[in-house]
Amino acid sequence: MNLFLLACRLLRREGRSGELTLLSFALIVAVTSATTISLFSDRLETTMVSQAGQFLAGDLVVTSPTTLTSDWLSVAKTLALKQTMTAEFSSVLIENDSFLLASIKAVSNHYPLRGSLKITGNHFDQEQTITHGPQPGQAWIDKRILSALNLKLGESLHVGNKKLILSKIITYEPDKRGNLYSLSPRLMMHTQDVPETGILKPGSHVHYYYQFTGQDSALKSFKQFSKKRLNPSQRIMDIHVDRPEIGTALDRVQKYLRLSSVIIILIAGVAIAITTRRYSERHFNSAAILRCLGCTQAQIVKLFITQLVLLGFLASLLGCLLGWVSHAGLFALLKSLLPETIASANPLAAFFGLITGMVILLGFALPPLLQLKKVSPLRILRRELDPIPTQSGIVYGMALLVISGLIYTFTLDIKFTLLLTLLASLGITLLMGLIYALLTVIKKLESRVNLNVRFALLSLVKNRKNTAAQILAFSLTLMAMLLSFSVHQNLISDWQTQLPKTTPNHFVLNLFEHQRDDFKTDLTTHNINAQALFPIVRGRLIKINNQAVQKIVSKDSQGERAIHRDLSLTWSKQLPEGNFITSGKWHQSPPSHQVSIEQKLATSLNIQLNDALTFTIGHETINATVTTVRQVNWDSMKPNFYFIFSPGSLTSFPKTFITSFYLAPENKNFLNTLAKKYPAITILEVDFILNQLSLILKQLTQAINYLLIFALIAGLIVLAATINATLDERRHQSALLRTLGANRSLLRNNHLLEFISLGFFSSLFAVLLHDIASFALYHFILKIAYLPSLMLWVLVPLIGTTLITLTGLWSIRKVVNKSPLSILREH
Template identity: 35%
Template sequence: MSRSLLLSWRFLLRDWRSGELWLLMLSLLMAVSVSTSIAIFSDRLQLSLGRQVAEVMGADLVISSSKKLSEEVSQAIEDQPVEQATVLEFPSVVMAGDQMQLVSAKAVTLNYPLRGHMRTADQPFVADEVTEDTPAEGEVWLEPRLFPLLEVEVGDTLLLGEAEFKVARAITLETDRGSGFYSLSPRLMFNISDLGATGIIQPGSRVHWRTLIAGEAEQLATFKSKVEPLLSDSEKLNLAEDDREDLRGSVVLLKQFLGLGSIAAMLLAGIAVAMSSRRFAERRFDGIAVMRCMGAQQNQLMQIFVGELLWMAVLVSIPGVIIGWLLQVGVVKLLANVLPPWLPEAGPLPMIVGGLTGIITLVGFGLAPLLRLKDVTPLRVLRRELTPAAAGVWSVYGLSLIAMLVLLWYHTGQLLMTVGMILGVSAVILLITLTIKAGLASVQRRLSGQPVPMPWRLGLKRLLQEQGQTSAQLTAFTLTFMAMALVLLVRTDLLERWQQQLPEKTPNYFAINIQPAEVKSFQNFLQSNDINGTTLYPMVRGRLIEINGLPAKEAVTEEQRNHNSLHRELNMTWSDRPRSEVKIVAGEWWQPGDTGEISIERSIVEHLGVDLGDELTFTIAGTKVTAEVTSIREVQWESFQPNFYMILPEASLKGLPATWLNSFYLPQQDRLVLNELVRQFPTISLLDMDAVIRQVQVMLEQSILAVEAMLLALLLAGLLVLASAIEASLDTRLREGALIRSLGGSRKQLVIMQAGEFFILGAFSGVMAVVGTEICSGWLNVQVFELSWQPAIWLWFTLPIVSALLIGLSGWLGIRRVIRQSPGVVLK
């Protein structure tokens, strides 16, 4: 160990025993523990949410194909350490006695599904339960609406192809059935080992193969890199998080919010470290002056104190990581009733990054104040007022800024949000600096021109005399309240969006294939049974064949060629007026009676490169329909409302075959009415979304709790920043208080002066925090979270008052030592 490091260690032990380091080490401990706990909890929660999305798809990823996978691909899958299951879907006709019905048959292996579970019931339209098994050989499970259509009961037999099966259960939920609203035919599920006995699958049969894959994140990444290059054009690999548009938005929003919370927490921790480091440096000015008189060199002193800082970082990082891990364990235990019954364990990376966060935070925020120590002169021994000016530390701040940018990018995964927040904070700091100079100049003029009560006058004069410290404290207070208010505002907007996403009585059933002649009688049935149904929507199915006169697959890039919209018929509708909840992001809607126009959903622009002015040609029931893209819409797929990729004017689709779609809400206790609905309208396809909605609601509840836990962590971090800022000026306040008391000042005057100063700082920082919050929240809502934004008027009234009261109370609690301390003790 070098001599400088040894001296640094001795100084560290001395300062620890004297109590000089507790605030700085506590601030650093908070930086490490909070960032570690957030990183681990966020990582585990994101993994669990990803797993829940996978549960809705039945696997972590799926390979879809129109035929059995090639031997090469099958062997590559066998070589990977992942679980796999096979699902085969095809349309067929099932017969029971004299009844016959078109069904969507599904053959599954014994380990289906790999993620999530199915729910079944002993009878149709009764209470269901989770099941861990699959149909046994010789058994079939039917969707509830098939029972009245086939006039069968549990225990009866039916014929599928050449094989006879026994009806065993009613299926109420398939994990992967919810991936689209338009799986039209009712479901029949059987064991894949019975497939040969049916004799249905022949060369040329219309069959949809799906290979389900499940494994750990590292295994899936390796699997994708090994297998995906081997797939043909007819074989498509889908990840769980990319497959469910109705769930993806909520997961992405939660990830972004946790990232924002990480930025705010690290900012608060950095402020606390900077304020504590400043006090740590200022209390060493006198000691260094004496050491300089004894012959110590600048470089030697800097090596000692920087070494002490590094010793501190290393020693605090280890317990900080442990505390961070324990904190997230405590949060998981506390939220055990609402979090998933299992949470994937986070890898070692969040803990490593948490430890590095502490070191980088200390160096980035704490080194700059220590650099002032090298400018302490021996003359300070005789002239105590010779305080070294702030050092030129732009290189230190620059390197620290880059390091913090990388760390925040890791925590958030959002480069745009990270850069934007850093630029926003920098702009707020500049605004604070300029405002402080103008504000203090105004106060100085007011003090010289108007009478002010003496205690308040003394407090205001002190703010003028200690402009450097005033600026530092105001910056710390402003950024603290800004970070907390910003997270609170975004949290409120997110909760409102999630609550609007699934309001009470969200439609839980979709009725599809309603024939035009049945529309009126269907509406009458809903009204007579007091069922709350939404508007009926016409639905036309067409295939996109041309883009700007070129065949669709030739008009797009090779990567875009794999998009599902080019390989299947699309569900389209007509409307001469946009729905109230539709958001037009580009272009304009047409007028009633217009033709040749089309409105497309925004993701089509991203996936196919189609934009305003392009011409799309569809084939609908053998008829070609060409339309120009005149508007682009944003669709909230997670709303569980009927949504369409393509909308055309009614005149464009007039005379083409169409069916109608309706969604409605039905309480569980009234589900038996569905038997009568299916009997009266046997051609209607009924899709039960109740279980999927419940699953999404659980995910949203967990997301809300994660948001609340983040707010609590930020509150604790903010309180520590306040303590650091107050403690940083305590030495000066002790000396001033002793002088005022020795010159005849009363305790009451001292309390008013000191507490009044903090009330002024609090109110001013509250106003500045509101300005910064409005700027940053507007940018975040529009550019990152894609939420609507409007000024938070209530914040302009509440935040200055709350910050004045909170900082004033905190200041009063912090300066009680100033009031109680004997002037003689301090002056000695």
């Protein structure tokens, strides 16, 4: 027998009869969602990563205090990398008898390789977005330079010996960093003009940034080459290390996107398992007839699996096409919210949708389908002979295996995969236990209630296995939708908390002790609420437990950077706001020579509690014992420190003070007042960085909002399909009751109560599972504190019950109106 051809014919005939519509529909929805999410996420992630690249103005940046030797650049050229260079240094500008320390940035041609600059002609001009720096002979400047030096655009200004024309005001540069060279107002010029300034001489304090873009593989090769050539003063910059605030946000979004994909697959898997089970049950008789007509068990399995694979392939293909259209629609819809240039669609992402479709189909549909193999030919004479169901261990095991495999494929994160798999197994076991306990209670109640309620309760308890499967499906679907929603909510609120409106946007450094009180008064007079003033002593960590740090610390560790430079050391009686002790006790008495260390640095340098640390400060050395390890929120825009000493430890050393505060844009001129009154202070303006960050967070939030809506719609469609898949028995029972004289209102009430019960209990279980899953997810994966919401316990049962009841009543509406005879005949 040519099984393949027969399977094709049977599939065509069954397709025509409408028998496969529901299964195909569930699969198409699943693959469409998976493909949409996969394509959308892929393009969004690529776009976001490339946009994040804008914050470095290149895909890869090498920073060095000297110019790179020509061999670096020739290697980059060989690899077809596009390259540009910027040099940043400080210089005092003198014009009209006024002085101003400016942060000079000399940019070469092609700057910026990623992102763009924003400039204006004057106050009232419209902001222009451009992708190149100033021409030789010209300078672009921060607006503050004009007022501080009494200059106007079009006039000239000297940078060292070189006279430059002030042509534009610069309002945005993609790679503005919060380092020492961006404290002062910016002056941007062309690198070609730098030699004529006469400022840069051998030994001058300057930072060169070599930016590269190109093919991923070429960048990778170049990175490998560079790593080998780096000297201790050179570094390769990376978005996750050099812009941690953006790196963290991106990480979280990527995790959210992955979670959404997994959730969609889980929902689809549940629907496919249920629709296939129904398909399988409806084909017991066909299998028995085929066995009677001479089909062997292997032929039956091959026949149905071939049909399933064919169907899966066709439906997945259609799903991929729809997903392609749908993701394009989604981008079109989001056009105004997303970056102007979106990375092109990767056909592999669509192919991934196809593979995902086939895998979930086989993983979830195979166990119920294998039941057909066990159908006895005798069933043709004795209809009650159902095959022995596939062991539930195999059914759930297979589904779990497929889900775990897919989660791993999506995330490449073994910890995440194992955690989710473990949670899913525990969750399902717990849920099944709860469902059976509930059904036992209902069974006891059933005889004590009136006829209407009894029918509904009877429907629930008479086939406990079916009811349990339904509640399980509803709960998992609701839980998945809920999880997607609440993670999204928490992610956004976490970002909002991270950047409240009055996040400090200015830092003041180098304030002397005798200026401290006056400075405080000035801030108070202008209603500026500043953070505490922290004393700073510059010092370097040289020994850990009397061993030189260079010998202990590996070159690639994060802490390596911290031991090659002077750090800002401070002391404090109290634990600063936003710091949390992870081990040890805050400074004990007598307080001297105790130190608290930041957690990541401690881990990186392998420093433990009670370790003895040695620092050099100027020409002196001091020792201190580690008494606490602290967690620090580096994104808080408040003064944060690697080391906080106990009071009295550093008092004998010369010190300056640091603080941060929020200054509204309209009060910017206050900075000039401060700069004039306290000429030695350094003001670090981080509002540019904050604005950049807010912008990217806003875009990400809007994008995932739409992803969430899509996930919810997919969930709802699958929910409807799931209810539809359980209709057969209800239809038959309704037909029987109507034949026996039950009127339509009795049936309606019966269904209403049954769906309300199913919806209510499923929702309750969904919230319970959601809270457990959330706790684990937040705690172990997203690293956000999870606060369970009581509102969820009220709202979800309300919404879930309504949703399931309405979907159920809608699906079953024909049963009540159709003639009982036609239903019984169909059955």
